[in-house]
Amino acid sequence: MNFVGKSFLCVLCVLVHFAGGCRAASRTNTAVDELILIPGGRFLDNHGSIRTVRSFHADAAEVTVAEYSECVAAGHCSGEIRLVSDEFDRCVRAGFCRERHRNVGCNYRKVGRGDHPMNCVGIGHALQYCAWRKMSLPTEWEWEWMARGGDAARRFPWGDELPTCERAVMAQPRAEGSWYGCNADSTWPVGSKPAGKSYHGVMDLAGNVAELVLAEEERLFARRGGSFGQSAPFDFEVYPQTEPAGFSGEFPFSSASSDDGFRCIRRIEQ
Numbered sequence: 001m002n003f004v005g006k007s008f009l010c011v012l013c014v015l016v017h018f019a020g021g022c023r024a025a026s027r028t029n030t031a032v033d034e035l036i037l038i039p040g041g042r043f044l045d046n047h048g049s050i051r052t053v054r055s056f057h058a059d060a061a062e063v064t065v066a067e068y069s070e071c072v073a074a075g076h077c078s079g080e081i082r083l084v085s086d087e088f089d090r091c092v093r094a095g096f097c098r099e100r101h102r103n104v105g106c107n108y109r110k111v112g113r114g115d116h117p118m119n120c121v122g123i124g125h126a127l128q129y130c131a132w133r134k135m136s137l138p139t140e141w142e143w144e145w146m147a148r149g150g151d152a153a154r155r156f157p158w159g160d161e162l163p164t165c166e167r168a169v170m171a172q173p174r175a176e177g178s179w180y181g182c183n184a185d186s187t188w189p190v191g192s193k194p195a196g197k198s199y200h201g202v203m204d205l206a207g208n209v210a211e212l213v214l215a216e217e218e219r220l221f222a223r224r225g226g227s228f229g230q231s232a233p234f235d236f237e238v239y240p241q242t243e244p245a246g247f248s249g250e251f252p253f254s255s256a257s258s259d260d261g262f263r264c265i266r267r268i269e270q
Contacts, residue, residue, distance in 0.1 A: 034060050035266065036201050038146050043153070045141070046239045053145040054270060058138070059263040061190035061203040062211065065107045066114035068121075068129055076132040081108040081120050084256045105258030107187060115189040117209045117261040123221045123247050126212050126262040135264035140222050140240065142265060143213045147206070147225065147238035149199025156236055157198040157205040163226075163236045167196030168207030171231035181228035188228070206236035209261030215244035227259035 040055040071077035083106060091097035106120035107113040118125075123137075130137050138146070147157045154160060158167050165172050165182035169192065172182050181187060191203045198205055205211070210223040210230075222244045226235035 036060050038142075038200055038202075038265075039150060040268075041145065041150050043145060043148070043151075045144070051141045051145070053142055055268040056138075056142065056265045057268070058146055058202055058265045060201065062117040062209060062261045062263045063126075063129060064115050064190055065110075065118050068108070068118040068125075069114075071129050071132045074132065077128045078125060081106060081125075082256065083120050083258060084122075105186075113187075116187045117190055117204070119187065119209050119258050119261045120256045121212070121260060121262065122256045123212050123214075125256075129262075130264040133264055135266045137262060138213050138265045140213045140215055140224065140244070143205075143211065143224050144238055144240070146200070146202060146265075147198060152199045154199065154238060156196075157202070157238065158196045162233050163206060165193075167193055168226070168236060169193060169204070169228045170207045170226065170236070171229055179231075184228075186228065205238075210259050212260055212262045217244065220244040220246055223260060229259050 035057040036059075038056050038058050040053050042050055042052045045051050068077060072079040107116045107118065108120060118129075126137050148154050149157070156163060156167075161167070163170055169181055169184075169188045171180050187208050190208065193204070193207065196206060197203050204225075206225050208228055209225075210227040211225045213222050213224055214220070215222050222240065223242060224240070230236070
């Protein structure tokens with residue numbers, strides 16, 4: 001795309017933003033380029049507390065690289081995507097790793113990854129993008145209600161069958177070579193595993209990238225759903241596997257990981 005074309009795209013996205021948000025139409029699978037209604041309700045969480053969730057619309061799949069890139073072009077999202085890892089930092093200092101390899105697992109600005117989930121993001125990137133679309137990042141209880149299929153109370157988004165590469169982009173051992181991402185050594189385009197969709201038809205709630213969600217307490221976040229680098233069944237369960245972590249006021253508000261992505265929701269006014 002030439003300079004004029006890029007300029008027009010930026011102006012268009014800004015105008016659409018003020019009209020209610022800019023949604024990319026660059027996914028190869030149009031079935032995931034929509035919002036899905038999640039009716040509200042109440043459920044008992046794994047701590048024995050009753051959680052009430054009001055109805056909302058959710059992205060059918062995780063936010064893609066192409067979609068996030070449009071937010072960057074519109075000037076609302078940060079284009080600073082950098083994997084933050086204490087382990088990698090120690091490797092660089094020891095001389096075993098090179099700084100140029102830091103973002104090797106990140107999809108952003110990588111050729112052919114436009115319809116892959118946006119990863120290597122912190123909670124700040126996710127909050128910026130959802131705000132640009134006049135949407136919100138789900139809370140951990142909204143995410144769980146969506147993943148369990150409401151009253152269906154599934155163990156995994158698709159049901160109670162154990163995770164396999166038929167239903168989720170996950171790590172799967174083989175005799176030789178890479179085993180991440182069902183042996184692709186990367187994420188997959190969003191919506192690639194329709195057999196793993198939820199009761200309401202939401203894609204990729206388990207696998208591909210783990211999803212950043214907000215915790216109940218202020219300035220805490222959690223990761224839910226498992227990623228392309230995980231293989232244990234409990235990683236993909238709809239129930240919380242890790243305790244929420246805090247984030248500071250310094251962007252990107254959390255340590256970014258190639259396993260992390262996100263989706264947005266829009267709550268329905270009562």
